[in-house]
Amino acid sequence: MAAPRRRRPGLPAISIGPEQGKFLQLLVALTGASCAGNRHPGGYSGAWIARALPAAGRLISLEMNPRHAAFAQGQWNRLGLGATATVISGPALATLPTLTPAAPFDMIFIDADKETYPDYLEWAIRLARPGTAIVLDNVELRPAGGSGSPGFTARTGHAAYDDHAGLRSTPRQHGCALRGWAGSDGCEEGRQEC
Template sequence: EDSQKWAEVDSYLVSHLVDDDPVLQQVLNNNHQAGLPAHDVAPNQGKLLALFVQITGAQKVLEIGTLGAYSTIWLARALPVSGKVVTLEADPHHARVAQTNIDLAGLQDKITLHTGPASETLPMLTAEAPFDLIFIDADKPSNPLYLEWALKLSKPGTLIIGDNVVRDGAVVDAHSDDARVQGVRRFIEMIEYEPRLSATALQTVGSKGWDGFVLARVIS
């Protein structure tokens, strides 16, 4: 019943602070119709990503884990005219749906989608680096690898966001046999010992349950 209350509060907050958006609604419908998992960020989290883009003045954004491009569209719309998002998706079906959604939103000139495992597409991005904001939201066991790449593709001032780091509280289980939990724990410990980063993390509750995100700023 806690989770019902969290969802109710999310609805209340979203109804007051996040504009209704027919395109984003259509994107979620398309994702559902195409059988994609509902793992997109919530609307108030999408708006938080947009605010982070605007607060940092980001021009170049990298997203690892596109799904149906719901978060991608939030990020892209917050950019200045000359801004760009590069987004990486391993699953060809997800990528096809995402590209349809990007076209629907009229953002094909602002968003470049690369299909394939991020471990293979990240090395192709060195020429486009540094990115100003990097959103890590793909397969959690690979988070340590994605953090290494994020550091390579960043500059002082880059904001790195890592989603789903609480996982219903499972993150505190050092002996978890869930590779996603171990990926997230290793990610947090790498940040702890990385002198180039200043970071925090917050727990969140809402329509997507109990989770949280890491926010890390590259300082040198």
């Protein structure tokens, strides 16, 4: 899948590349996912996930900014993914409770405002089933500073780092950190760490 332009006026830059998109597709395939959740603006990662879902699969993405949500849905519609992928616009912490009827999710990707990662992870666990793959982007940001990307500060890095440490200390998940594009962490709900 060719990446759309990296930056459009008033829209966020794409923060994952094709390699990470392909990795998300691989996770969808490995988990046998038919219901996926995505907390990421712009629609690029969602397109990768949606393309890997089976014909009856469903992707639900959350986006706070209505303009970004409309852009993502428009992109998915142009790619022929509109029947599979849906964007819900509004603050994620307000819209996450509305996803309970759609749960459990087989795969969840979180790449959003890092300060709220601990809350997103808590909701991801609530919406998961045993075996759900939960992937968090940018967890290798260190408390002493950010990755140089816009919006990454010591505070946002601290939240992502705390989330990563939280995954390792929670007995309900099996987790690991993947080094790559600013760090990614994954866990499988319902499994104890070895």
